[in-house]
Amino acid sequence: MDLNILVLPGDGIGAEVTREAVKVLEHVAAKWKHCLAISEGLLGGIAIHRTGTPFPEETARLAADADATLMGAVGLPEFDNAPPEKRPEKGLLGIRQALGVYANLRPVRAYASQVESSPLKNHLVEGTDMIIVRELTGGIYYGTPRGITGSGAEERAVNTMTYTRPEIERVTRMAFHLARARRKKVTSVDKSNVLENSQLWRRVVVEIAKEFPDVQLDHLLVDNCAMQLVLNPKRFDIVLTENMFGDILSDEGAVLAGSIGMLPSASIGDRRPSGAWVGLYEPVHGSAPDIAGQNKANPLGAIGSVGAMLEYSFGLKEEASAVDAAIEAVLASGRLTADLRPSGAPATTEQVGSAVCAAIG
Numbered sequence: 001m002d003l004n005i006l007v008l009p010g011d012g013i014g015a016e017v018t019r020e021a022v023k024v025l026e027h028v029a030a031k032w033k034h035c036l037a038i039s040e041g042l043l044g045g046i047a048i049h050r051t052g053t054p055f056p057e058e059t060a061r062l063a064a065d066a067d068a069t070l071m072g073a074v075g076l077p078e079f080d081n082a083p084p085e086k087r088p089e090k091g092l093l094g095i096r097q098a099l100g101v102y103a104n105l106r107p108v109r110a111y112a113s114q115v116e117s118s119p120l121k122n123h124l125v126e127g128t129d130m131i132i133v134r135e136l137t138g139g140i141y142y143g144t145p146r147g148i149t150g151s152g153a154e155e156r157a158v159n160t161m162t163y164t165r166p167e168i169e170r171v172t173r174m175a176f177h178l179a180r181a182r183r184k185k186v187t188s189v190d191k192s193n194v195l196e197n198s199q200l201w202r203r204v205v206v207e208i209a210k211e212f213p214d215v216q217l218d219h220l221l222v223d224n225c226a227m228q229l230v231l232n233p234k235r236f237d238i239v240l241t242e243n244m245f246g247d248i249l250s251d252e253g254a255v256l257a258g259s260i261g262m263l264p265s266a267s268i269g270d271r272r273p274s275g276a277w278v279g280l281y282e283p284v285h286g287s288a289p290d291i292a293g294q295n296k297a298n299p300l301g302a303i304g305s306v307g308a309m310l311e312y313s314f315g316l317k318e319e320a321s322a323v324d325a326a327i328e329a330v331l332a333s334g335r336l337t338a339d340l341r342p343s344g345a346p347a348t349t350e351q352v353g354s355a356v357c358a359a360i361g
């Protein structure tokens with residue numbers, strides 16, 4: 001198969017973890033005889049330095065041409081007080097919008113060897129295996145009107161939470177398709193006791209569910225879901241929710257699994273004429289300026305994102321399973337970066353990447 005991939009290393013540890021992820025991708029392509037073409041582009045702080053903008057046109061063009069994009073992380077402390085247009089994070093929103101990736105998938109899985117590093121009791125977290133499907137391009141982060149007006153006692157801020165029926169339909173269908181390949185259960189999360197927006201959300205989800213009679217659907221209010229995620233995370237298979245709720249719940253999901261450095265994510269859009277799903281793959285973590293350049297970042301989130309890319313964008317399930325199994329084997333072997341608190345000397349970013357390749361065989 002032709003795998004035409006754009007890599008956007010970004011800032012800080014982004015470059016270090018994507019280097020290892022690309023190493024794993026090259027290893028998989030060689031082993032399964034896929035034809036891999038990799039291009040590299042600029043995004044975030046490095047793009048501001050080189051071109052004056054966090055999301056250069058050249059990057060948009062490269063992303064449009066690629067089958068899938070692998071991203072590291074963006075963000076540099078020197079831009080913390082810069083205006084919004086000149087911030088690295090603007091590049092992130094820019095590429096998500098340009099690619100039209102409307103569903104963010106975050107797998108949350110408790111690896112047997114890592115349950116000790118979860119803040120929850122072992123028996124609660126063991127066996128946790130869910131995907132949080134978050135709507136990514138609608139809702140309150142994008143709705144208008146928005147802004148702050150007036151001054152003094154008249155000062156007022158407004159944001160608008162808005163969803164259209166098609167926006168809800170497409171992300172719901174994606175969640176149900178994913179559920180079909182798993183334990184066939186979707187939990188839709190909303191706040192329909194208070195928000196009209198959520199009432200439409202629930203109504204549309206119920207309608208779309210009829211297209212998937214083999215998949216079970218239940219509903220939770222978002223406050224209850226936040227509680228159930230720590231009380232009984234094993235009850236979840238696919239969690240489907242809107243943008244802001246998903247933003248918050250997926251970070252809660254993140255701590256169930258241990259270090260943030262281990263968590264992959266996939267953002268998926270429509271299907272290309274080539275058959276590949278448009279996809280943007282990135283670890284959940286940021287650029288971690290505190291450990292950047294020290295070869296100690298955990299690359300497993302970025303490597304897991306390669307696994308997600310193989311599965312979701314290219315349908316290469318065997319290769320994706322091999323990457324997941326290799327991650328599990330490396331975790332079990334104790335060859336861990338410092339964030340996972342290994343019993344002996346911590347492994348470097350590079351050593352973990354090589355260990356994953358070796359485990360794939």
Ligand code: NAD
Nearest residue numbers: 073074075076261284285286287288289290291297298339
């Ligand atoms: P962060 O995820 O970069 O770091 C939080 C903590 O987790 C730090 O202590 C860091 O050392 C640790 N950590 C993160 N990834 C790790 C890894 N792979 N291995 C080991 N330890 C790891 O979050 P932050 O400090 O809030 O943000 C730093 C910068 O990253 C900011 O500029 C922020 O805007 C940006 N950011 C970008 C993204 C993204 O690109 N998707 C996401 C979150 C934050």
